[in-house]
Amino acid sequence: MPHKEHFLNRQQLSESDSFILFYSSQILVRDEGILWSLEQLRDHLDDSADLILLQRDADTSVIAVSLQQNISVILQAEVKSLRSLLSDTDQEKFLLAGRASQLVDWYKSHKFCGTCGAQTVHHGNERTLVCKSCSLHFFPRISPCVIMLVTKGDKMLLAQSSRYKSNFYSCLAGFIEIGETPEQTVHREVEEEVNLYVKNVRYISSQSWPFPSQLMLGFLAEYDGGEIVPDLSEIADARWFDIDSLPNVPSEKISVAGKLIRTFIDEVKNK
Ligand SMILES: [Zn+2]
Incomplete structure (x- = not known):
């Protein structure tokens, strides 16, 4: 039976509950763990802190708390960015932390x-x-985006962002505008970002991406014409790559971009 509560009060807390703690939009981590017990927190939770219920099983709840005071020293914790948890192999932990962080920020920014x-x-x-x-x-609020891997025969189009300096190449992506279907966004964004036309836009997979509150919908799209002309305000470089000589690309374990690349490689190899 789904529960209907989203907020708890102090009297509803029990010893078996777990807490995810945020201070200044960053998460408290100790020995790679993000869950804290009521016993660890009891003396440090201030009365005005909101207790945001994330999930509840038979007799245990997971609760997100935005702290007013930085108690990381008392808890011997590190205060880390959510992004730093991406490199962690524990996907479930990242999803839970991402959900907690988005809800904490949403409550904080909708007080009025x-x-x-x-x-x-x-x-x-x-x-x-x-x-x-x-x-x-x-x-x-969730902001839906599309992320798409454009393919041409056995090659794929990968691009380097001009906004984030890194040596990664990845798929093209963009926000869905009001009134658009995700497929229409794929066509528009590919044309805007690299001046290409695509056909056979095919949905593959999705991912919650909490930087901030995005829902990524992942597609494969086949090349249908045009020469690559990158929009330099967004794309530093875009090229066709052979599946056997890929640059640095995102891992399929942590991102839908990596999953799209893996899906296409498997399809080419199984042809
Ligand atoms: Zn009003």
Whole structure:
């Protein structure tokens, strides 16, 4: 039976609960672990801290807390960015931390109504904040994006971002605009970013990407014409690569980009 609570109060906490702690939008980590017990926290949780329920099993809950005070020294913890957990092989831990971080940030940035400025209150049994004076409901926001691997015969198009300096090549990506279908975004973004046309746009897989609150929808798309002309404001370099001589690409374990590349390689090899 799904539970309906999204917030807990102090009296509802039990010794078997686990906590994920954030200070200044960064996560507290000790010995690569992100879960803390009530016993470790009891003396350090200030009364005004929101207890955001993330998941609940039979008798244990996982709760996200945004701390007002930096208690990392007391807990002998490191304060780390969410991104630093990406290199961790534990995918489930990263997903849980990502979900916690997005909800903590959402509650923090929706304390007031965007229309009238009144303070919002928690809805009783939905993950919703409500403005009572103008009856508006605010829901956690996700920004959908597409990420696509353009292919041409046995080759794939990979690009280097001009915004993030790194030696990685990856798939093209972009935000879905209001009124667009994901497939339309694939066509538009490929044309805008590298001046190519594509056909046979095929959905492969998706991923929650909490930097911040994105939902990545991954596609394969076949080349259908044009010469590569990168939009230099976004793309530093874009080229066709053979599956046997790939540059540095994202790992399929942590990213949908890596999964798209792996899917295409497997399809070429199994032809
Ligand atoms: Zn309002």
